Amino acid sequence: MTSMDILAIAPHLTLTVSILIVMLVVGFWRNHRLTMVLTVLGFVATFIALFPALDASPRAVTPLIQLDSFAAFFNAMFLIIAAVTALISHRYLEGRAGQLEEYYILLAIATLGAMTLASAQHFAAFLLGLEIMSISLYTLIAYPEEGHPPLEAALKYLVLSGVGSTTLLLGMGLIYNATGSLAFAEIFQSNVVGQQSDAWFVAGQALLIVGVAFKLSLIPFHMWTPDVYQGAPAPVTGYLATVSKASVFAILLRFAVQTETLNQDVIFTLVAATAVLSMVFGNVLALLQDSVKRILAYSSIAHMGYLLIGLLAVSALDDSAMALETCLVFLAGYLAMTVTAFAVVTQISSATSDRDTEQVADFAGLFWRRPVLAAGMTIALLSLAGIPLTAGFIAKFYLFAAGVEGALWSLIWAMIIGSAIAIYYYLKIVFAMTSRESEHEYPPVSMLGAATTVVLGVTIIFLGTYPTPLIDAVQRIVEGFG
């Protein structure tokens, strides 16, 4: 390993070292605030390490991982979200019986797994990254000892995520049998050299896509999502909806671009079918929910369906650069608005109560009692609905353009219908917040949390009104990718 290799992989190393430091400090001196600050500092240091690493990229460190600006883009977003999650978790966990410090260690380990996924170009790294993240998440979901929903959510997630992982693994095994290779780029070579007709090879790819669909909770593989989102502690739900989804999508994108798996009709149809189902039924089922967390769960299912339009455009368009640009812009917008919504839910909930503040009725009067939080939530919801001047509008606009360019008409129609339905249930929450009467007791406001919400809300508006910097950055990333 040369010094350039070490420089390229510096972010991963920094985060690993910071995890070890936090672990040692917790071993000697338990202090909730100190652990939180150290973890956030670790994320900040890792973020800073991304810049020298970018100078050394693109570079393959061992055949397993490819460090390029694509990975750096995702890593930057994961680190920001992880830091936000740690900041808002402090007030949320405070007062809970038992030990709180391991929560932050697990959060950092899950982020390390996500960063590995974003740079993996080999099945072994894919498996390692995915499981480092998933197994940390099982524990994070079950973390609050009181209350019954977290335990049930963790068990459900463990079993169904396990089914997803094994499906993915069987797919990998079949692909390996057919091609003799575990690296994405080499699979591509056999994908071209007349292997397409091999039934085992196609079955392997289909199983791999199904496994990924479990992780992205696309309909019909979404059964776990609403229950897990509702039962998990609010900051963990936010993390689950953002980092865990985006990292799996990052590797799916890399896999699809490097192996051109979507050029096979069977795989293309499979992905298109799950996309349409997710967009339509995700939004329809969200109408029936009374819990904000469940509404956001179905909304994330629908958004993953929208995102697949970008993925399909990669193979439908001659110029895959535009499709890649679409995916990255959409993801940036999706992550910003989803993390904001869950940050607000976190701040009006507490780990000491039986369940989080999550019923739509509990949000009544939030505008009058917690104006800053309610404003942040409103911006996030309007952005999720795709109202102009927000990040969500730019994201959907991009998808629409890519879909039209690629002539994916049925998908475009599903997106339009889905978005129209979605406005109803997002506005339902906004109207609840403006109502005058309110009964629910909210925990005290923390300045840190309020400040985080303001920054996130401003980011959504900024991305929606002046997206040029983001688009420029994404275009540079796409040029160096492939």
Added chain:
Amino acid sequence: MTAVSVPIEHVLILACVLFAIGLTGVLVRRNVIFLLMSLEIMMNACGLAFIAGGARWAEADGQIMYMLVLSLAAAEVAVGLGLVLQLQRRFDHLDIDAASELAG
């Protein structure tokens, strides 16, 4: 000595059958311990597919992936059993449906 070679398809079919058995177990069983066991069967089916691949291409890659699958299974079961203990302590049974409070 003549080596009797098993056709690779047979091994893959066996892996898929094992996988299907495990999946059926996950779908029909309600006891958490049995759910974890079914998951374990599914993981071993994947391991078998990798070993078959390793033998077919005469490479170590398949075996290495099998080791990773094994450690994954161990980690998953460790967390799973931790949750099982919590469930047992709180409800005195291991039925996942009876522990269901979240509206499906």
